[in-house]
Amino acid sequence: MFAIFKRELLSYFRNPTGYIAIALFSFISGVYFINLLTRGAINISSEITQMRSFFIIIVPIVTMGLFSEDRRRGTEVLYYTNPITLFDVVMGKFLAAMSLFFIMFINVFIHMIMTKILGGVVVTGDWGTVIVFFFLAALFVALGCFASALTDSQLISAIVCFVFILVIQLVSTFASFLETGVVTLLETFNIVNSETANAIGSTISDAINWLDPFTKTNNFRYGVFSVIPLFFCISIAVFFLYLTFRILEKKRWSQK
Amino acid sequence: MIEINNLVKHYGTKKAVNDISFTVNDGEVLGFLGPNGAGKTTTMNIMTGYLSSTSGTVIVNGHDILEEPELAKKDIGYLPEQPPLYNDMTVIEYLNFMCDLKKVRKNDRKSMLSEIMDMVKINNVSDRLIGNLSKGYKQRVGIAQALVGDPKILILDEPTVGLDPGQVIEIRKLVKSLSSSHSIVISSHILSEIQAVCDRVVILNRGKVAAIDSIDGLSRRLxxxxxxxxxxxxxxxxxxxxxxxxxxxxxxxxxxxxxxxxxxxxxxxxxxxxxxxxxxxxxxxxxxxxxxxxxxxxxxxxxxxxxxxx
Known part of the structure; x- marks a missing residue:
């Protein structure tokens, strides 16, 4: 596993990918930090929360080539014909991508130090957002791995990953949209009274929102820690890594 | 030694390999001859564990490639038709990565790599990016990659395709020199190439073994x-x-x-x-x-x- 991990992590810096991802992250987080600084309201967790909305750009950049490039280059054969397992391959690549996120995140740590130096505070909730950031990153990187294993084109895998993340980001919007829709429908046709209609609507929206990793982990920024949201993220990450593993294994049976 | 028993591979309804059995003995150079689409590459891919067979077994030095893949794959060096090279790595980085994959011990690495690079004559390009090498050098790096970890069996899929005549002769010489210490399976659709290096020939046609014989035996048939x-x-x-x-x-x-x-x-x-x-x-x-x-x-x-x- 370490062999794959090392190669993949270094390969981010053999071509522009790693630099682009890090530059992008540094730039955007820097802009937020300066913005907060000029307003005199430094709030690390708000910066990190804002950065999460850029997963949609950064994750596809980081993960798009992980598996698709191997297929295009024909280096995939190395994974099957050497004394390593496909589990090693998937985990090595996943951890390499996660490490790149960690490297990017050093920026935020620097911002934390600057906050301290400038007399600001870093509270428990901020560390909560840091934890959530990495668990969410794990979830999305696993998704990206899956998207990358589906095809031999980086572009297609990036688009698939982008759409996946977009859908997840829109879950809460979709939930409230559906809630309004259902309530309006039920009230217009007088099927149930408005109290019941509202109850039904909110149940539906709650059910859909249950799937939203962002709302699930929201309380961390207020210093309220809970294992369930983290477990939720890890389960989904494991699920997609398992699918990735199965796709690689399947190729052995159905090539050409 | 590799024993191949009743190998069958379907691609959908098409039978790419249809009940192939043969044995690669220790220390022999076995040629794989056949027109395009005869099943040469598919058979080699199955022998190396890249593909799974629909039925049949491949036993490498007593280890089944599917049951005990790690032990079986340790003994095999494979050069596919398209050498599995990372263009963004230098030759030496790449070979070190291969050492990682093949779990070569840290202490043995330096001597092993310098020996291999001497053998395939890529010393002078060891610090260059693989993407910038000529086709002939890429092919040699591909062979070097197969030699890492000192496998007893080498499987080379059309190692001379696309090379100029001088390079073809070089590769042939290399295969000859390797044959003293390795079992080698080499595929080609060029008769003279097989004739030049092989002890025995397996002729494949439409996924079946058409003949297994020594070169002399084949010419005697003709x-x-x-x-x-x-x-x-x-x-x-x-x-x-x-x-x-x-x-x-x-x-x-x-x-x-x-x-x-x-x-x-x-x-x-x-x-x-x-x-x-x-x-x-x-x-x-x-x-x-x-x-x-x-x-x-x-x-x-x-x-x-x-x-x-x-």
Whole structure:
């Protein structure tokens, strides 16, 4: 596993990918930090929360080539014909991508130090957002791995990953949209009274929102820690890594 | 040693490999011969664990490639048709990565890599990016990659495709030098290449083994007749009759005619003691038909197939 991990992590810096991802992250987080600084309201967790909305750009950049490039280059054969397992391959690549996120995140740590130096505070909730950031990153990187294993084109895998993340980001919007829709429908046709209609609507929206990793982990920024949201993220990450593993294994049976 | 038993591989409804069995003995160079689409690459991919067979087994030094993949794969070095190279790595970085994959011990690495790079002559490019190397060098890096970890068995899929004649000879020499310490399976659709390096040949055709034999054995199967091409100027019917009358001539046919110029294909039985070529020469000279070209037609792979499968 370490062999794959090392190669993949270094390969981010053999071509522009790693630099682009890090530059992008540094730039955007820097802009937020300066913005907060000029307003005199430094709030690390708000910066990190804002950065999460850029997963949609950064994750596809980081993960798009992980598996698709191997297929295009024909280096995939190395994974099957050497004394390593496909589990090693998937985990090595996943951890390499996660490490790149960690490297990017050093920026935020620097911002934390600057906050301290400038007399600001870093509270428990901020560390909560840091934890959530990495668990969410794990979830999305696993998704990206899956998207990358589906095809031999980086572009297609990036688009698939982008759409996946977009859908997840829109879950809460979709939930409230559906809630309004259902309530309006039920009230217009007088099927149930408005109290019941509202109850039904909110149940539906709650059910859909249950799937939203962002709302699930929201309380961390207020210093309220809970294992369930983290477990939720890890389960989904494991699920997609398992699918990735199965796709690689399947190729052995159905090539050409 | 690799034992291949009743290997079958379906791609959908198509049978790419259909019940193949053979053995690669220790220390031999086995040639894999067959036209494109005969199942050479598929068989090799299954032997190395890249593909799974629909049924049948591959046993590498006593280890089944599916049951004990790590042990089996340790003994195999594989060079696929397209060498599995990372263009963004330098040669030495890449070979170190291969050492990681093959779990070569840290202490042995340096000596092993320098030995391999000496052997395939890539010392002078060890610090260059693989993407910037010429095709010949890439192929050599591919072979170097297969040699990492000192596997006992080398499987090389068309190692000379796309190389210039000088490089082809180099690769052949390399294979020869490796054959003293390795079992080698090498595939090709070029007969002369197989002839040059192999002890035994497996001929595949449409996913089946058409023949397994030594080079001598194969040529013995083909012996009995040889074919010649004769081009001359003169009367074709007269010459045809005269040639057919000679002893040892099995058949003669007109291949092409253009005015006074004719091309004959002559089938000669090898059992006669005298060389019928001399007789042909004198007959033509006597008739006053100048010979413009007279050469033997080497048996093509197709003819070998026809003679073996037919």
């Amino acid at each position: 012996s009995g007749t040889s074919k010649f091409l004769l081009t001359f100027r003169g009367s074709d019917s007269d010459a045809l009759a005269k040639i057919k009358m000679l002893s040892g001539i099995q058949d003669a046919t007109v291949r092409r005619s253009e005015g006074e110029y004719h091309e004959f294909e002559i089938l000669v039985s090898n059992s006669t003691k005298t060389d019928p070529r001399e007789d042909i020469f004198f007959v033509m000279a006597k008739a006053g038909y100048p010979i413009l070209e007279f050469r033997s037609l080497d048996p093509t792979l197709e003819e070998i197939f026809l003679s073996i499968t037919g």
